[in-house]
Amino acid sequence: MGYINKQGTIKSIIQRLKMAGCVFAEEEAQLLISEAETLDELFKMVDKRVLGLPIEHILGWADFCGIRIDIATGVFVPRRRTEFLVEKAADCIFQGGIVVDLCCGSGAIGVAIAKAVGCINLYATDIDPIAVQCAQRNILKINGQVYEGDLYNPLPVKIRRRVDMIVANAPYVPTESIKFLPQDFRNHESRIALDGGDDGLSIQRRVVSESSVWLAQGGHILVETSKLQAHRTIEIFTQNGFSTRLEYNAELDAYIVIGEKA
Ligand SMILES: C[S@@+](CC[C@H](N)C(=O)[O-])C[C@H]1O[C@@H](n2cnc3c(N)ncnc32)[C@H](O)[C@@H]1O
Numbered sequence: 001m002g003y004i005n006k007q008g009t010i011k012s013i014i015q016r017l018k019m020a021g022c023v024f025a026e027e028e029a030q031l032l033i034s035e036a037e038t039l040d041e042l043f044k045m046v047d048k049r050v051l052g053l054p055i056e057h058i059l060g061w062a063d064f065c066g067i068r069i070d071i072a073t074g075v076f077v078p079r080r081r082t083e084f085l086v087e088k089a090a091d092c093i094f095q096g097g098i099v100v101d102l103c104c105g106s107g108a109i110g111v112a113i114a115k116a117v118g119c120i121n122l123y124a125t126d127i128d129p130i131a132v133q134c135a136q137r138n139i140l141k142i143n144g145q146v147y148e149g150d151l152y153n154p155l156p157v158k159i160r161r162r163v164d165m166i167v168a169n170a171p172y173v174p175t176e177s178i179k180f181l182p183q184d185f186r187n188h189e190s191r192i193a194l195d196g197g198d199d200g201l202s203i204q205r206r207v208v209s210e211s212s213v214w215l216a217q218g219g220h221i222l223v224e225t226s227k228l229q230a231h232r233t234i235e236i237f238t239q240n241g242f243s244t245r246l247e248y249n250a251e252l253d254a255y256i257v258i259g260e261k262a
Contacts, residue, residue, distance in 0.1 A: 009039075013046050020050040028055050035059050054184045065112035072134040076193040077185070078108035082169050084254035085109060085224050088247050089167050090116040092220040092258070097121065097164035100214065102151055102207055105193065107135030107144075109167055114142045123147070123163075125154050128192055151203075152210050163214045168207045169224040174200035200229055201236065208236050208259070215261045225255045233257045 010029060017025035028049065036042035048058050056062040056077045062069050064078040065086055071077055086109060093099060095118050101110035104124035114120050122144030126132050132148040139146050147154035173194045178186060181194065196203055204223055211221050221242065225233040230246055234257055237244040242259030 013042075016046060016050055020052075022049065031055065031059060052184050052187060054188055057188060062106070062108070064108040065115065067108075067112055067115055069106050069108045069111065070134055070137045071106050072130055074188065074190050075128075075131050075134045076105040076189050078106060081249075081252040081254035082109060082224060083112070084247070084249040084252050085167060085169060085222055085256050086112040086116060087249075088256050088258060089113045089165060089220075089222050092222070093117055093120060093165045095119050098123070098159055098162055098216075100124070100152075100155065100159075100163050100166045102166060102168040103127075103170040103203070104135050104139075104146065105131050105169075107138040107146065109169060110144055111138050111142055113167070114144070120144075123155055123159060125149055125151065127151075128190055130190075131193070151206055152214060155214065160214055162216050164216055164219050166207070166211055166215065166219070166221040168204070168222070170196070170203040170207055172196040172200045172204060172225060172229060174198060199232070200226075201232055204233060205236055208240050208242075212240070212261065217261060219261045221259045221261075223257050225257055227253070227255060230255045230257065 014025045014029045017028055022028050032042060032045045036045055045058050049055060054077050056071045057073050062071045062077050065083050090113055098121045099113060101124040104110060104126045107124055110122045110124050114122055124135055124139055125147045127150055129148055132146055135146045171194050173196050175195055178194055234244055234246055237257055237259040244259045247256045
């Protein structure tokens with residue numbers, strides 16, 4: 001920040017961010033200032049933000065559960081509401097347990113569970129090679145494994161029927177609703193990270209129906225959903241034989257369905 005010697009420069013950056021519609025302009029200006037090494041770099045970063053790039057893609061990291069998670073351009077930015085999934089997951093798992101993070105994106109969920117619990121055996125998968133590379137950077141730090149492929153397909157056979165917990169924040173936006181998402185995310189996160197099919201639940205259905213091959217007896221599966229979809233997510237769980245409950249966090253507006261394998 002030493003390179004900025006005029007208070008007016010900071011004010012004009014905040015002003016530009018506000019005019020571009022950034023709700024947290026002051027906070028974002030401070031983040032950009034602390035990340036940039038030169039004035040020229042700072043102005044380039046501000047230009048990108050004004051054009052609508054998510055702040056996390058500009059910084060190259062996101063804060064999730066108080067942890068700095070690397071975020072590559074185009075990779076889904078972990079949302080604050082998903083911290084509730086981590087909280088509930090940490091309640092269901094024990095140290096040394098086997099955890100599978102499906103549709104892992106940057107790997108934020110698995111990393112945060114590991115941090116909360118102390119030590120887990122983490123296996124994560126994602127279909128997007130860019131997300132997998134990004135997750136590798138985050139997850140290798142905690143000695144987890146990251147695989148590229150469709151849901152459970154790339155997981156090693158040795159963990160079949162031994163998994164203590166599956167967590168998934170799979171895409172759950174109905175295809176037709178993608179156009180209503182905030183522009184920052186709609187334009188800069190990959191479509192495959194958002195699109196949950198006609199009713200938004202097509203990937204969740206597969207996550208739940210294919211889980212019994214992997215879960216140990218008494219194992220848990222936790223899936224993030226939305227207010228509108230929660231009853232249908234619950235239905236998917238019960239149809240697949242899980243004893244099921246819904247957890248809700250009003251502050252984060254977060255809905256998690258938790259199933260336990262009998
Ligand atoms: C909503 S994002 C969530 C990412 C991460 N779990 C988080 O909360 O930050 C969904 C992720 O699912 C991945 N994905 C979509 N379809 C998939 C599939 N069939 N198998 C594996 N991953 C998939 C996308 O690439 C994307 O990274």
